[in-house]
Amino acid sequence: MERLFLLSARSRGLPVWVRYVATTLIVVVCLLLRLWIFGHQPGLPFLMFFPAVILVGLAFDRGTGVYAALLSGLLSVWFLVEPTGSLGIDKASDLLALILFLAIALFTAFVMEALHVALRRLAQERQGLAIANAELADMAKARGTLLSEAVHRARNDLQRLAATLHLQAGAVQEASARRALQDASSRIMALARINARLDEHRNDGHAVVQSRGFLEGLAQDLREAAVALRPIALAVQAEDHAVPMARAVPIGLIVNELVGNALKYAFPDEMDGRVSVQFRRDGEDFVLAVEDNGIGLDPAKPPQGSGLGTRISRALAGQLGGGIEAIAATPGGNRPGLRWTMRFPAT
Known part of the structure; x- marks a missing residue:
């Protein structure tokens, strides 16, 4: 009719x-x-x-x-x-x-x-x-294009800065200063990789990313950059949730720090092992966990490294409105491992 x-x-x-x-x-x-x-x-x-x-x-x-x-x-x-x-x-x-x-x-x-x-x-x-x-579709497309361009430029700037610090580290004679510059360069490169994953896994026209693809992409980058030929398996078990890009950046940095610490200290002398990254929603909170089956922490021994990665992770967790804690993954075993758990509000 x-x-x-x-x-x-x-x-x-x-x-x-x-x-x-x-x-x-x-x-x-x-x-x-x-x-x-x-x-x-x-x-x-x-x-x-x-x-x-x-x-x-x-x-x-x-x-x-x-x-x-x-x-x-x-x-x-x-x-x-x-x-x-x-x-x-x-x-x-x-x-x-x-x-x-x-x-x-x-x-x-x-x-x-x-x-x-x-x-x-x-x-x-x-x-x-x-x-x-x-008109809204055109605006969303234009906004997505501008967002991709901004992310692309930021990634290029970060990569140039990391390369500059790396070159500067090669010219420094003092070992501690050289190591600090190399660590800074690696962290800036990690931020550049995170920016690349943000652009790849974000929803079209929206400043959000899907958590599963984002974390799986970061894990792949870490395999190529840090694991290389070491006998260490890096796995991701992540639920798929829309996460704002502004919150995805600190999540990615925390994953980079915690996985990096596990690769540095949990498996000495070319020990084989496993590192897993887990992400899920629990009620009104998101829960991020990074677990390894390495040697764990020995309270009787002095801490390894400067502890800067741990402090950075705690500061980033605080930015998300949450907290982070570490416990033995399998207490009492020969390889107790370590499990870092961060819980923060989902909204």
Whole structure:
């Protein structure tokens, strides 16, 4: 029905005289059909004219609908109501039937016009909505392009800075200063890798990334950059959640620090082992865990390294509104390992 109303928009644009001539022909055809089927027999003189009023109201406008109703009543009285051949009406029942027919026919004409107006407005609103959606899609595409360009430039800048620090480290004679510059260079390169993964795994037009692809990509980068040929397996078990890019960066940095610490200290003397990264949602919180099956922490021995990676991880966890703690993965064993767990609000 809606399609019929929309198709009738063309016929409503016809010249006025064409619409009224067509209306007259439709009403006359209905009269001829009435005479052909029932002849001049009394009873239901107005029944066959209702389709004419509906068809005219559907195809044209309110004026032609009113004209069809009045013409139908006039022809019915002249040809079908006693006495035929005149506009007089002898029976009160026929007069009442005429009044009811005109009331219903005129009401139908006005209802059809109201439907035309409502559907025309609906079509205009749909067109406006389609235009607005197209504009929003263009804006989202443009925003995504700008976001990708910004991430790409930031990654290039970070890579140049890391390369500069690496070159500077090669020129420094003091071992501690050289090591500090190398660590800074590696952390900047890690941030550059994270930026690359942000651009690769973000949702189109939105500043969010999918956690599973993001963490699996980071793990692949760490395998290539840090694990290399060492007999250490690095696995990721991550649920897929949309994470804002602003929160994905510290998550990626924490993973880089904790996995890096495990690779540095948990498996001495080319020991084989396993490091796993887990990410899941627990109620209103996200839980990130990095676990290894290495030698673990010995409280009786002094801590290895400067502890800077641990401090960075705790500071980043605080930025996310959470905390981080470490426990033995399998206490009491020869290789107790270490499990870092960070919990922070999901929103």
